[in-house]
Amino acid sequence: MDMLVVLTVLIVxxxxxxxxxNGFHDTANAIATSVSTRALPPRVAVLMAAVMNFLGxxxxxxxxxxxxxxxxxxxxLENGALVILAALISAIIWNLAxxxxxxPSSSSHAIIGSIAGAAITAAGFGILNYSGFIKIVQALILSPIIAIAMGFLVMTLFKFIFRKATLSKTNRRIRILQIGTAAIQSFTHGTNDAQKTMGIMTMALIAAGWQSSDDIQMWVRVAAATAMGLGTSIGGYKIIKTVGGKIMKLRPVNGAAADLxxxxxxxGATLIHLPVSTTHVISSSIMGVGSAQRVKGVKWGVARKIVLTWIITMPSVAILSALIYWLLDLFF
Structure with missing residues (x-):
């Protein structure tokens, strides 16, 4: 019992x-467009994102x-505490790398793939909840495709609305709009990404026998929201540079369209209780916006590298978490 308590505390x-x-890794994506178009100074954008992430x-x-x-x-799940701890260590290593x-890799892919890899190592493939797992994977695959289409549609609409406006006036107006869209983007990020940690902490409480339902306790919600808000306040300027400038050259109208x-x-995914990769969605919406403006304006070489990272994340972290679980099992 003492060891179980130690493991549960470690998991939390x-x-x-x-x-x-996750706060400084993924939230950088949420404010990348507003920083890159100079709608917001980096420090202001990061602080605003921290507050909105917490609220979401x-x-x-x-x-x-x-x-x-x-x-x-x-x-x-037997040895549930070890499975969850191995998954967390694996996802953290991948996120830091x-x-x-x-x-701009996906924290969502990292943690979901890590849980699956460690659980399969502990109890075999039969432990997976295939209907739920497939539903989650489908959401992770389809959401970037939907985001590309949405980015294309929103940018096409913006082009029609501002077709008679001069560029300088449009940029000034859109920069003001972008402050709002960046805040909305950060709020929605909090509604989806922070909840993944809440779910993991709840799994640990169930595995320890300290909770008998899947209800999310208030202290878990506040702790996860606070951790993400603090992480966001540090910022992730390397990711901002990639998302905000290396996929395409962003103007304020492009950034606002991508944010919306x-x-x-x-x-939409949050409302139907599906975890999606905010990294994938934001990067894909920028590609969709770029395609609506000029297909050749999108730096598809960078986009291909991002997509390749998306593809290799889940199998890579699954193998990594399996190895970490094996080592933890030997130790404990």
Missing amino acids: VFALAFDFI AITFTGVAKAITKDIVDPFA TWYFGI ASASVIF
């Missing part, structure tokens, strides 16, 4: 560390419940 600490890292994180719990029960059944190299498109996709 690592879960909050994951959320903190404590408002909803549907995605957290999906993470708790849709990947594996926490009530049927991709952040260091400035690659991606925020609508992320919030």
